[in-house]
Amino acid sequence: MEFRHLGRSGLMVSEISYGNWITHGSQVEEDAAKQCVRAALDEGITTFDTADVYAGTKAEEVLGRALAGVRRESLEIFTKVYWPTGQGPNDRGLSRKHITESLHGSLRRLQTDYVDLYQAHRFDYETPLEETLKTFDDLVRQGKVLYVGVSEWTAEQIGRALKIADEMGFDRLVSNQPQYSMLWRVIEAEVVPLSEKEGVGQIVFSPIAQGVLTGKYLPGQPPPAGSRATDPAGSGFISRMLDDDVLTRVQRLGPIAADLGLSMAQLAVAWVLQNPNVSSAIVGASRPEQVRDNVRASGVKLDAEVLKKIDDVLGPVVERDPAKTVSPERRP
Numbered sequence: 001m002e003f004r005h006l007g008r009s010g011l012m013v014s015e016i017s018y019g020n021w022i023t024h025g026s027q028v029e030e031d032a033a034k035q036c037v038r039a040a041l042d043e044g045i046t047t048f049d050t051a052d053v054y055a056g057t058k059a060e061e062v063l064g065r066a067l068a069g070v071r072r073e074s075l076e077i078f079t080k081v082y083w084p085t086g087q088g089p090n091d092r093g094l095s096r097k098h099i100t101e102s103l104h105g106s107l108r109r110l111q112t113d114y115v116d117l118y119q120a121h122r123f124d125y126e127t128p129l130e131e132t133l134k135t136f137d138d139l140v141r142q143g144k145v146l147y148v149g150v151s152e153w154t155a156e157q158i159g160r161a162l163k164i165a166d167e168m169g170f171d172r173l174v175s176n177q178p179q180y181s182m183l184w185r186v187i188e189a190e191v192v193p194l195s196e197k198e199g200v201g202q203i204v205f206s207p208i209a210q211g212v213l214t215g216k217y218l219p220g221q222p223p224p225a226g227s228r229a230t231d232p233a234g235s236g237f238i239s240r241m242l243d244d245d246v247l248t249r250v251q252r253l254g255p256i257a258a259d260l261g262l263s264m265a266q267l268a269v270a271w272v273l274q275n276p277n278v279s280s281a282i283v284g285a286s287r288p289e290q291v292r293d294n295v296r297a298s299g300v301k302l303d304a305e306v307l308k309k310i311d312d313v314l315g316p317v318v319e320r321d322p323a324k325t326v327s328p329e330r331r332p
């Protein structure tokens, strides 16, 4: 496993990290979840990503149990706040009240005194940005959070937050967590250039497009049993990508991967890691063998000819519009 700096910070993260959205506390039993975490640790993954909202807070509990007993200093634990964790009007968003209360819940569930990275899971148009950033800064000063970042913020939102932090002397954002894959490149036009200039690293999610880029979903055929597309919690999220044109083109990536001696999943993860602004690619897994497959992408170099072949195969199905980076206008 190779390691990269998280943005311009001093923190090193494994360039492939493990995330537990959809899986822990929901799609997979606890035993399988623990086996995936064990496989991740055995393969050299040190960076783990979760969120308060995953599986209605159960995902953090499962991850906390799966990591119990592992030397805390050998791990980077990331979590997030924004999406609802309860019924009340204050159980959501990026107010001082919700951030503070949610972090305390996350620390309890994760069985840790601090998280390495705390991320605003979307932009909150109903809270002054200064209130959110001051709260993040307070949590850093209290030692409960070591670094702060965001997820799916636009370049304009990230830039505004950095300016406020600089003016007020607050801790700066070190990372953004966007969706990024061969199929979804919306950060390339605006978020990446600003982030490179400002020292913000991308911790990218769904690098395998939730399983689509493994090639296991075949055009015109029902999804394979046990896959995310057949899971009640996961199917709604992946369905947008299960389009026959996309799936037909993805099948044509198979020979490109095979020529390089890679699985299609490895090609997909390696592809996002070619972008130097990417600090880590977060992969999900419903079984340990998937983790073992995906980590082999660490250190793989793809030359310009391979990248061009991928672009030629995918052609018009690649999404590049920066306007696709959106946060809800009102808190959910």
Ligand SMILES: NC(=O)c1ccc[n+]([C@@H]2O[C@H](COP(=O)([O-])OP(=O)(O)OC[C@H]3O[C@@H](n4cnc5c(N)ncnc54)[C@H](OP(=O)(O)O)[C@@H]3O)[C@@H](O)[C@H]2O)c1
Binding pocket: 018, 019, 020, 021, 022, 023, 049, 050, 121, 151, 152, 177, 178, 204, 205, 206, 207, 208, 209, 210, 211, 212, 214, 216, 226, 227, 228, 229, 265, 282, 283, 284, 285, 286, 287, 289, 290, 291, 293, 294
């Ligand atoms: N910030 C955000 O808003 C946000 C949003 C989404 C995700 N995330 C983070 O990013 C993490 C990863 O997201 P993701 O799970 O969508 O990423 P992904 O790695 O693109 O997809 C993971 C899923 O693909 C399938 N898969 C993975 N490797 C495979 C392999 N080698 N062979 C066959 N199937 C394979 C598995 O699903 P099946 O076996 O069920 O098919 C697995 O659960 C999340 O856990 C979370 O930490 C963040």
